[in-house]
Amino acid sequence: MSTDRLTAEPELQQPVSPAADKQTMAGRARRFGALHQAERTLRSMRAYGTVILFSSVSQPIMYILAMGLGLGVLVGEGGDFAEYGASSYLMYIAPAILASTVAMAAGIEFTFPVMEGFKWRRLYYGAQASPLSPGQIASGHILAVSVRFGIHAAIFTVVLYLFGAISSPLGVLMIASAMLGGLAIGLPIMAYVSTLRDEKGQMSLIQRFVIMPLFLFSGTFYPLTNLPGFLQVLGWFSPIWHANELGRVLAFGQPSPAWLILLHVLYLLGITVAAWLATVRIFTRRLGLEEWRGRTPGAKADAKRQDRLAVKDAADVDRSAGAGTATTPDSTTPASTALPRIAFRRGFGANYYSGNIRAVFGRGLTAIRNNRGVIFLSGLLEPVLFLTSFGLGISPMIAGVDAEQVGLGGGGTISYAAFIAPALLAVSAMNGAIFDSTWNVFFKLKITKLYRTMMSTSLGPVDVAVGEICLALFRGGIYALGFIGVLLVGGLIDPLAAVLMWCTALFVALGFASVGMAVTSFMTRFQQMDWMMMVLMPMFLFSATLFPISVYPAGVQAFIQALPLWHAVELMRDIAFWDFSSLTLVHIGYYLVMIVAGLALTTYRMKKLFLR
Amino acid sequence: MPVEHAIRATGLTKRYGDFTAVDGIDFTVNRGESFGLLGPNGAGKSTTMRMIAAVASRSAGTMSVAGLDPEQNGPEVRARLGVIPQQDNLDEELSVRENIIMYGRYFGLPRRWLNAKTEELLEFAQLSHKATARVEDLSGGMKRRLTIARALVNEPEILLLDEPTTGLDPQARHILWDRLFRLRESGTTLVLTTHHMDEAEQLCERLIVVDEGRIMAEGSPAGLIRDHSTREVLELRFGMDRNQEQAQQLTALLSSGAASADGAAAEGRATGDGGVGVGGGGGVGFSHVEVLPDRLLVYAGSAESALEQIHAAGLRPMTSLVRRSSLEDVFLRLTGRTLVD
Numbered sequence: 001m002s003t004d005r006l007t008a009e010p011e012l013q014q015p016v017s018p019a020a021d022k023q024t025m026a027g028r029a030r031r032f033g034a035l036h037q038a039e040r041t042l043r044s045m046r047a048y049g050t051v052i053l054f055s056s057v058s059q060p061i062m063y064i065l066a067m068g069l070g071l072g073v074l075v076g077e078g079g080d081f082a083e084y085g086a087s088s089y090l091m092y093i094a095p096a097i098l099a100s101t102v103a104m105a106a107g108i109e110f111t112f113p114v115m116e117g118f119k120w121r122r123l124y125y126g127a128q129a130s131p132l133s134p135g136q137i138a139s140g141h142i143l144a145v146s147v148r149f150g151i152h153a154a155i156f157t158v159v160l161y162l163f164g165a166i167s168s169p170l171g172v173l174m175i176a177s178a179m180l181g182g183l184a185i186g187l188p189i190m191a192y193v194s195t196l197r198d199e200k201g202q203m204s205l206i207q208r209f210v211i212m213p214l215f216l217f218s219g220t221f222y223p224l225t226n227l228p229g230f231l232q233v234l235g236w237f238s239p240i241w242h243a244n245e246l247g248r249v250l251a252f253g254q255p256s257p258a259w260l261i262l263l264h265v266l267y268l269l270g271i272t273v274a275a276w277l278a279t280v281r282i283f284t285r286r287l288g289l290e291e292w293r294g295r296t297p298g299a300k301a302d303a304k305r306q307d308r309l310a311v312k313d314a315a316d317v318d319r320s321a322g323a324g325t326a327t328t329p330d331s332t333t334p335a336s337t338a339l340p341r342i343a344f345r346r347g348f349g350a351n352y353y354s355g356n357i358r359a360v361f362g363r364g365l366t367a368i369r370n371n372r373g374v375i376f377l378s379g380l381l382e383p384v385l386f387l388t389s390f391g392l393g394i395s396p397m398i399a400g401v402d403a404e405q406v407g408l409g410g411g412g413t414i415s416y417a418a419f420i421a422p423a424l425l426a427v428s429a430m431n432g433a434i435f436d437s438t439w440n441v442f443f444k445l446k447i448t449k450l451y452r453t454m455m456s457t458s459l460g461p462v463d464v465a466v467g468e469i470c471l472a473l474f475r476g477g478i479y480a481l482g483f484i485g486v487l488l489v490g491g492l493i494d495p496l497a498a499v500l501m502w503c504t505a506l507f508v509a510l511g512f513a514s515v516g517m518a519v520t521s522f523m524t525r526f527q528q529m530d531w532m533m534m535v536l537m538p539m540f541l542f543s544a545t546l547f548p549i550s551v552y553p554a555g556v557q558a559f560i561q562a563l564p565l566w567h568a569v570e571l572m573r574d575i576a577f578w579d580f581s582s583l584t585l586v587h588i589g590y591y592l593v594m595i596v597a598g599l600a601l602t603t604y605r606m607k608k609l610f611l612r
Numbered sequence: 613m614p615v616e617h618a619i620r621a622t623g624l625t626k627r628y629g630d631f632t633a634v635d636g637i638d639f640t641v642n643r644g645e646s647f648g649l650l651g652p653n654g655a656g657k658s659t660t661m662r663m664i665a666a667v668a669s670r671s672a673g674t675m676s677v678a679g680l681d682p683e684q685n686g687p688e689v690r691a692r693l694g695v696i697p698q699q700d701n702l703d704e705e706l707s708v709r710e711n712i713i714m715y716g717r718y719f720g721l722p723r724r725w726l727n728a729k730t731e732e733l734l735e736f737a738q739l740s741h742k743a744t745a746r747v748e749d750l751s752g753g754m755k756r757r758l759t760i761a762r763a764l765v766n767e768p769e770i771l772l773l774d775e776p777t778t779g780l781d782p783q784a785r786h787i788l789w790d791r792l793f794r795l796r797e798s799g800t801t802l803v804l805t806t807h808h809m810d811e812a813e814q815l816c817e818r819l820i821v822v823d824e825g826r827i828m829a830e831g832s833p834a835g836l837i838r839d840h841s842t843r844e845v846l847e848l849r850f851g852m853d854r855n856q857e858q859a860q861q862l863t864a865l866l867s868s869g870a871a872s873a874d875g876a877a878a879e880g881r882a883t884g885d886g887g888v889g890v891g892g893g894g895g896v897g898f899s900h901v902e903v904l905p906d907r908l909l910v911y912a913g914s915a916e917s918a919l920e921q922i923h924a925a926g927l928r929p930m931t932s933l934v935r936r937s938s939l940e941d942v943f944l945r946l947t948g949r950t951l952v953d
Contacts (some may be wrong), residue, residue: 124822126650132626151621197750267679338723339721339766339767340722340725342719342720342721342766350685350687351684351686351687352686354687354720355720356717356718356720358717359714359718359720360718361716362714362717363703363706363714363718366705366706366714367703367705367706368712370705370706370707370710371705372884410649448701448703448704449701450701450703451702452667452701453696453697453703454668454716454718455667455689455690455717456665456690456693456697456721457690457715457718457766458687458688458690458718458720458766459718460686460687460690472928556731610667611667611668611669611686
């Protein structure tokens with residue numbers, strides 16, 4: 001009523017700037033502030049809107065082809081999903097895959113952008129200066145991400161419907177359950193992230209220790225009851241499981257007692273509401289009058305380390321003071337001797353390679369040591385989790401894999417766990433190498449500009465590139481060591497194969513690292529990295545990792561065989577099952593070409609980037 | 613073989629597509645000299661620095677740094693340089709001390725030697741008490757000093773500083789200038805870019821004024837002021853819309869009272885190039901009036917007398933300020949634009 005008058009008034013007089021009426025402005029911000037913030041976030045998402053839309057369409061198709069049809073062939077014989085109300089394996093997993101992809105997106109949307117808002121680009125402090133309240137800033141982000149989830153889920157559902165993976169019209173409600181699941185897993189993470197003042201690998205910790213386990217033990221690809229009891233408990237806590245089950249009830253009427261359905265809804269709603277409120281509270285503390293700057297993760301450990309170093313320093317000074325009483329002036333400033341000669345390589349490529357890879361590698365090690373080791377070690381957890389989830393969860397549905405079918409000699413059947421273990425090792429080598437050579441390199445290239453600093457010294461581009469690749473290999477080597485250890489203990493491989501597989505893991509990692517780095521050198525924005533993930537995902541799903549390639553028609557097989565991961569997987573299996581053929585040489589050759597081509601392109605690009 | 617000059621560039625040109633960032637400039641920096649590149653943002657200063665530092669290729673021209681071609685011997689040239697970029701690019705994953713040690717490692721220097729050298733540099737940068745601190749816990753001035761200390765780890769013959777004190781508070785600036793002065797005295801060649809006049813006047817023995825990739829003038833700060841400006845400047849404010857008409861009135865008033873001999877033109881720019889004439893008549897030594905959006909600059913040998921004449925003529929500026937000419941005025945004179953916008 002009064003608003004009508006206020007907005008109408010200016011028209012009677014001369015046109016007045018809408019900014020002139022401060023009271024209306026403030027009132028509008030009070031009511032719709034969260035929507036303004038949401039609009040801003042959605043607009044910024046438009047920058048990578050194509051990627052979002054593309055992934056919403058391609059993800060369901062990929063999962064349907066890979067898991068539904070590919071794995072479905074294996075499962076089809078041993079599993080019967082009628083008791084759950086689904087007529088096929090594909091139908092059974094479809095709603096769960098929707099919920100899981102939304103949860104994965106939540107893991108991204110509620111972490112990096114929040115860090116960006118508080119620390120990296122300080123966007124929230126811009127909004128803070130406007131009439132928006134901190135709570136509205138928080139809610140605005142949540143609303144915008146919900147819209148993103150909604151669009152994703154809607155497209156996903158349409159694709160599933162087209163593939164006949166949904167039968168009930170109630171299936172449309174799956175969109176709501178998936179969104180709720182995404183919020184329930186994402187909001188507590190957002191609340192945590194918004195307390196952080198600094199990012200010291202927390203994002204990857206969340207990814208590996210929270211989202212991955214919750215996803216892998218949420219009964220997405222098999223009923224939760226397939227798992228041993230203690231892992232089932234993990235599933236009960238997982239919002240993804242609740243969203244999965246809810247989706248299944250809605251999509252094909254999975255028989256569930258009413259109390260359980262109610263429990264799913266209440267659990268998801270409860271977490272969402274509680275975490276939403278918590279997030280608003282934290283935003284208010286941080287952006288409100290209190291000006292609380294947030295916690296610095298690992299601050300205590302840092303302080304301890306600094307104290308220790310300071311004590312050591314003091315001792316050093318004392319010692320040198322004690323030793324040099326005769327020459328007191330020198331004791332405070334240790335007189336350095338003359339500058340040692342800085343050595344150079346001369347001759348071929350002296351302009352690009354100074355023979356000092358060690359320094360680049362050494363810097364990386366120091367940085368790893370300064371960051372907390374747990375992040376570093378968390379990398380080996382991922383393949384173990386995958387093996388546990390798929391090995392234990394899917395095995396009951398699959399009698400075993402026919403050795404003949406997967407192209408291994410000797411006949412007989414092999415256990416599903418033994419079948420996927422070498423493949424998972426190859427995948428983990430790929431993931432580690434790609435992560436290091438893409439995300440980390442991109443960060444040092446564009447955000448911290450570390451390489452530019454290095455290039456102002458006597459280092460050449462080749463030193464930098466090779467040093468970084470060595471670092472990626474070092475990480476990859478450690479990750480692989482952990483996973484191979486688990487395989488050895490589990491009796492899935494023998495010691496000789498273990499050694500060879502470790503070497504192969506490094507070899508594979510080198511291939512991916514050199515190509516990954518070359519590709520990264522072309523990237524200019526973070527969003528382009530999403531396209532890279534878009535290539536990796538299908539590679540993982542289709543490259544005969546979780547089921548034999550023979551389930552596909554010949555044409556598709558040929559395509560898969562052209563991809564690098566398939567060669568790595570096959571190479572690993574050849575070693576694990578001690579079954580070599582002339583194809584083994586082809587796999588090795590494939591990687592040699594990749595390494596050489598990748599390194600050549602990387603060097604060329606480094607020159608371009610740093611010696612413009 | 614000793615080379616007389618530290619840096620020599622002839623016809624130095626850098627093009628990015630259609631855009632010419634550096635347009636055929638020639639300059640020589642002598643050993644032990646402190647040399648400045650002065651110009652507004654986008655004048656091509658940083659690009660020139662990057663070409664000296666062997667991280668940018670030339671589109672044309674020749675360049676020799678310590679007797680070597682940076683494009684042919686990148687690592688070797690950079691080994692003789694200390695580079696202090698415009699923005700501190702310290703390694704946030706390392707501690708203060710580690711930053712210097714690692715940087716030294718990039719030059720392939722042995723760790724044992726670096727340990728001692730690092731303490732010395734921390735002392736020099738007044739950061740010894742922060743040796744184990746994290747980089748992000750340092751203040752802006754400390755970060756800048758650490759960047760400089762780090763660049764000194766290879767005992768460079770030539771130190772390249774790109775806008776060394778931009779963004780620092782006055783106190784931090786003076787500490788930094790003091791450190792740079794010591795380096796200069798110890799014989800290090802300094803090459804610095806800046807758009808701060810006072811910095812150039814403090815630190816540079818010789819400088820070139822660059823604009824749009826070309827050299828506008830060259831000389832010592834005092835020489836440039838002598839050649840291109842009057843001794844003093846009178847800054848007047850009449851209010852935004854009255855500046856232009858007041859300028860003509862002032863020019864008429866002051867030039868008639870002063871050097872009536874050559875009957876200086878009544879336009880904004882009075883005397884032609886080739887030295888600003890300081891006509892002694894009337895003791896004002898009036899040269900010309902520059903019109904800026906917010907104020908008028910009256911160039912005169914004695915600004916005090918000029919102000920007296922203006923008051924005597926009944927003109928009442930809102931504010932007036934008498935100051936000595938600076939490089940800012942030289943730049944304004946040469947390009948018709950101010951440096952800091």
